[in-house]
Amino acid sequence: MNEEPQQFRPPTANTTEPSSQCLTITQAADAIGVDSFTMLCFIQRGEVNPARSPSGEIMVPKSELATLMEKGR
Amino acid sequence: MLKRNGEIPGSIVPGSTGRLTTGQFNAYTAAFATIQPEFDEMRQMQGQLKRFPEMTSNRPADSDDGAVTIVADGIEWRAQAQLLKLPKSAIFLCRQRTGNECAIIQRFSPESPYAKANGQDEILSRGADPRYLVGEYAALVQHTLRFMASNLVAKAQRVAFEQFPEHSPGKVVRAISERCLLAVGESLTMAESAREAIPQRRGLRI
Numbered sequence: 001m002n003e004e005p006q007q008f009r010p011p012t013a014n015t016t017e018p019s020s021q022c023l024t025i026t027q028a029a030d031a032i033g034v035d036s037f038t039m040l041c042f043i044q045r046g047e048v049n050p051a052r053s054p055s056g057e058i059m060v061p062k063s064e065l066a067t068l069m070e071k072g073r
Numbered sequence: 074m075l076k077r078n079g080e081i082p083g084s085i086v087p088g089s090t091g092r093l094t095t096g097q098f099n100a101y102t103a104a105f106a107t108i109q110p111e112f113d114e115m116r117q118m119q120g121q122l123k124r125f126p127e128m129t130s131n132r133p134a135d136s137d138d139g140a141v142t143i144v145a146d147g148i149e150w151r152a153q154a155q156l157l158k159l160p161k162s163a164i165f166l167c168r169q170r171t172g173n174e175c176a177i178i179q180r181f182s183p184e185s186p187y188a189k190a191n192g193q194d195e196i197l198s199r200g201a202d203p204r205y206l207v208g209e210y211a212a213l214v215q216h217t218l219r220f221m222a223s224n225l226v227a228k229a230q231r232v233a234f235e236q237f238p239e240h241s242p243g244k245v246v247r248a249i250s251e252r253c254l255l256a257v258g259e260s261l262t263m264a265e266s267a268r269e270a271i272p273q274r275r276g277l278r279i
Binding site: 024025026031032033034035036037038040041043044053054055056057058068069070071 | 111114118159160182184185187188190191216217220227230234
């Protein structure tokens with residue numbers, strides 16, 4: 001039988017942030033001592049503007065983390 | 074026997090109805106391993122969401138015994154129920170010590186850099202009706218779990234396509250997606266049941 005056609009392909013990159021300037025959700029959460037769930041809540045509440053990796057994974061620009069750490073000041 | 078890529082399709086994985094060839098199963102295992110810790114965390118939260126109703130009942134609201142006291146926004150709050158326990162924080166349903174207003178408050182670990190910068194306690198929502206507050210929060214958790222599941226699939230997708238391009242990674246990703254969606258899909262009922270089960274007129278009795 002022939003190779004099954006691949007119906008699902010990774011999306012192309014749509015991030016404007018260089019990958020070196022972004023962290024995964026887990027990395028970003030660890031960096032500021034919160035849970036991944038909490039980091040996703042920050043994104044949902046609009047407190048963090050995320051980027052996306054070429055595979056569609058949500059990334060957090062380091063600049064956004066800095067803003068988050070200063071929100072209470 | 075019918076073969077796919079020269080392999081007999083045979084392996085069934087949790088949450089998926091399709092069968093995977095040996096190569097696809099190996100890809101599935103490798104890709105899923107990269108999201109396993111977060112998947113487990115997601116399922117654990119789903120379990121806590123299921124317990125929202127029992128956590129918000131069965132204890133007298135006026136009891137101070139062992140109650141956590143939180144000061145946030147200059148107001149003293151008494152925790153009436155711990156809704157979620159996360160590795161680095163906890164979410165409480167609280168009531169004003171001298172008043173009737175309620176709030177959902179997140180308490181971060183004091184060692185957390187975020188807590189040091191912004192304070193240990195953060196009010197997520199507040200209002201007079203605890204049933205409404207908890208119901209809304211349950212819906213938010215449910216939504217975030219879906220968001221989390223979708224992100225886990227994207228993470229696994231990268232591994233499947235980069236490391237196993239010859240093993241129909243699309244099918245592998247579909248199987249992982251089905252498992253993740255199944256895990257959070259069950260929380261729909263849980264959030265709804267939490268909303269239904271909370272006492273309406275007397276507030277929360279802890």
